[in-house]
Amino acid sequence: MAVVGDLALMGTKITTPNKLIGKLEKRVFGVPISFSPKFSFSHNKSRTAIKAVMQIEKIQSSSELKGSLKEGSLLGFDVVSERELKEKGFLGLRKTKLVCTIGPACCSLDELEKLAIAGMNVARLNMCHNSREWHQDVIRKIQKLNEEKGYSVSIMIDTEGNQIQVVDHGSSSSVKAEEDSIWYFTTEKFEGSRPFTIQANYEGFSEGVNPGDEIVIDGGMTTFEVIERVGNDLRCKCTDPGLLLPRAKLSFWRDGKLLGRDYDLPTLSTKDWSDIVFGISEDIDFIAVSFVKDADAIKHLKDYLASKSSKAIKVLAKIESLQSLHRLEEIVEASDGIMIARGDLGVEIPLEQIPSVQEDITYVCRQLNKPVIVASQLLESMVEYPTPTRAEVADVSEVVRQYADALMLSGESAIGSYGMKALSVLRTTSTRMEQSCREESRQTLLHQRKLGVSLPDQIAEQICNCAVEMADNLGVDAIFVYTRHGKMASLLSRNRPNPPIFAFTNDNSTRMALNLQWGVTPLLTDLSDDMEGNVKKTVELIKAKGMMKKDDAILVVSDIIPISTARAIFQSIQVMTIT
């Protein structure tokens, strides 16, 4: 071991394998590692010493490691990551996660397995559609694939939510509204055919709506002008002809602005609660809450889950209304992640605002360390056609360039004829853009919107910020993190490092939650209080699978490991080379 310098902060000796000295001197010590003055490395809490130590040390040869292997130790690599790693090496692992909406076009065991093989990390079930039995069947098929065939696909349910929409427009398919045709909007149920009548789902839909206001269908598919009120009903003229689809969404506008009406509809309806209870009983991993207005519903649901489910089901807030944009930060803070639901968002804000709103939400999520999914119409043309438009590929690339955690398919996989192809377009496009981001050293650009020292746990945040800076500067092959609840893994991911992050956890719900996190490959394994033992064991297991070779360099970050005797919490960064 060679001593290359003191880290002035703590007077800790920094030691490093000889191979890395050159790189270290030039690239780590050449670039100042800055620490916030607020940050203190060592302080005492009553009866608990918290100590953060940064050490770089060489871990010795494989024969030494072998001795620490416990018989029967397992390393929960999913078959897809394992294959990808063997084929493409550490740097070839895709970082951006992929979510697929499951629907009639992809719900057989065989089709679900094909999606899993093609890289689906999370399966989304939209509770707006289909029966309870259908959803249960899909969930069980995915769990069967995970258990019996070694995949690791997380399951998300997406609530129906409360929104104003068409329940009946006189047809089971789409209906054309012609220019100047007169239509009746009502909540009254009608039997059989009643031409030019649209039944809305909510009694109060016309409250506060005046003659002269506009009803916009599905964000601009068709537009009507209100001519008169007849009781609760509205008589309207079609001013912009177009299509009325089943379950089309209605929004109300005055003088070019959305009519901001508080409908007094709860974010989670009775049906949503019943779907949530169902989801808990089926052991799902994520609940995406539709039409979130503020943080209250999210907090309420999280409290409920904490009391009802032993597993940590993650709650994602869908940003798809104007109201949610006004309360963005509090919603992001309260939730475990965000979905930018561009479909409904485009009903509430002008379409040209979506790209910048998407960028802003993505930025807030990274600052607050919450994973973010960009959803809807990424490859919409592929619902019908086998190739995407160039503009769609450019959109997907832009999402990847913005470092969103995940991309989502909706109709493309649920009802489209080319779901597998669409997933493969997401995979190849994201891999390509990730590669060019690395090549162009976009880290520099990334740092222009520098991560602040903003999170409550400053020690963990600083350790992870420094660890990623080191990992990139040293050009290590992988980052290993040992984490029980996934916090350190997500803090590393937040910095969007060049090398992949292998997150070793002993908690299966942490593993399934990390499936949504950019650049993280979660692995289920036993963890003991002996940090050194954990590292040795996992390295050896990965070596045994032929995934690591001599001279590979790995940066190791450990989460909070209680050392029983000292009652201390120990967090560290280590660098090791495989000999």
Ligand SMILES: Nc1ncnc2c1ncn2[C@@H]1O[C@H](COP(=O)(O)OP(=O)(O)OP(=O)(O)O)[C@@H](O)[C@H]1O
């Ligand atoms: N489980 C399902 N069964 C039948 N059709 C489905 C199912 N899931 C999705 N679809 C179909 O796929 C299309 C797109 O799916 P998705 O649910 O993602 O869109 P969405 O309506 O924009 O979502 P949301 O209602 O959450 O805003 C839907 O219009 C629906 O026709």
Ligand SMILES: CC(=O)C(=O)O
């Ligand atoms: C995904 C979704 O709910 C939307 O885009 O509206």
Ligand SMILES: [K+]
């Ligand atoms: K939904």
Ligand SMILES: [Mg+2]
């Ligand atoms: Mg929606």
